[in-house]
Amino acid sequence: MRFPRATSPIALCLALTALLGACGRSPQECMERAMYFESNRSSRDGMVAVGSVVMNRVESGQYPRSVCGVVGQRGQFAPGIMSRRMDSRSLPLVRETAQSVLQGERDERQPSCPTPSGKLAAGLSRRTGVARPGG
Structure with missing residues (x-):
């Protein structure tokens, strides 16, 4: 696995997230970040769908094999997912849903694991906030 050249401690930490986990973040916080940035806080159902993908x-x-490893994997989720600031107004629902x-809890419309082709499960679309595997 190749990693981009890291120019700062934060960049190095983010580059190694896929191997080492969360750089001090808990699975709860990483799940919250995935739900917050990928679902655009659209709805609880959208956040559950994102969490199910993770x-x-x-x-x-x-x-x-860790929540933070998946969420922090480069190119899989929203840019800056591990470093951008989250708006506190949305956090109570995000925290409850992540927990x-x-x-x-799972979105029952999700397949049991992501398909290698990156296709979404039947009935899902980008509007639900579900990121395509590999996308």
Whole structure:
């Protein structure tokens, strides 16, 4: 696996996230960040769909085996997902939803693991906030 040349401690930390995890972040915080930036806070259902994609990847064996490893993997989710500021007004719902997904709640429309072709499960679209695998 090749990593881009890191020019600062933060860049190095983010580059190594896929291998080392969260750079001090908890799975809860990483899940919150994925839900917040990928769902555009569209709805609780949209956040659960994003969280389901993350958990499916963690469990698939084809991606890093930690929530933070998946969320921080370069090019998989929104740019700056691990470093951008989150607006505190949305955080109570984001936190509750992230905790629920980490405890087992899933979007039942999601396949059991992401498809290698990157296709979305039937009935889902970009409007739901679900990132295509590899996209």
